[in-house]
Amino acid sequence: MKRIWLVLPLAAALAACGGGEGTTISIEGDNGSVTAKADKDGRVEVKAPGFEGSIKLPKFRMDADNFDIDGVKLYPGSTISSLNIEDRGSDTDKGGVRVAFDAPADAERVRTWFREQMEGAGFTVTGNRAELTGKTSEGSPYTLKVDPAGDGKSRGTLSVTGG
Incomplete structure (x- = not known):
């Protein structure tokens, strides 16, 4: 029970x-x-x-206002389409969170917004136009991928693993 x-x-x-x-x-x-x-x-x-x-x-509705990783929320107006959590007990390198979301803006605008928010929250940010990578302010590795999803819309995935 x-x-x-x-x-x-x-x-x-x-x-x-x-x-x-x-x-x-x-x-x-x-x-x-x-x-x-x-x-x-x-x-x-x-x-x-x-x-x-x-x-x-x-x-x-669970949206951008309901999700936060080390002080960084999702792009304003985004909605979460899936959330995956992996917990491997004391093996923190194998655990993590992956959230897929739909954003009401083009991919370039969403990536630029994330870069500014992440840098402002103490994240390290590297990567190219399609994908940002680095470490959160707590030192956990992350990957953010944002792709176009139609006129003025995008679809993204943010993955944070144990560190």
């Missing part, structure tokens, strides 16, 4: 990611993995060691 309660925060976070078709959150750990997938109506299917089920949650 305890495992069900551990899965509920995951399901709530997934409902917050917008609840679109194919939106998923996965958590990998030393004791197995938990995955959740939400549909457009807020129904969340969860699979975890010892538990598999479906629940309906109220929809709410």
Whole structure:
């Protein structure tokens, strides 16, 4: 029964990611993995060691204001399409977070905005036009990739690994 309660925060976070078709959150750990997938109506299917089920949650939106890594938020107006967390206990080099997001601006503008925010928060920033890399203010390696996704829109992925 305890495992069900551990899965509920995951399901709530997934409902917050917008609840679109194919939106998923996965958590990998030393004791197995938990995955959740939400549909457009807020129904969340969860699979975890010892538990598999479906629940309906109220929809709410998780966006740029609800996400922060070492003081850097997502580009204003962005929405999160997926969130993956990997926890490997004491092996911090293998753990990390990956967030995929959709931004309401072209890729160049989003990358420039991130570079300014990251440098202002004490990150090291290197990389080329398509990808920024470096270390967070806490010393964790990161990669930010932002690609065009239509007129005035972009799609990005920010990955931060243990350090």
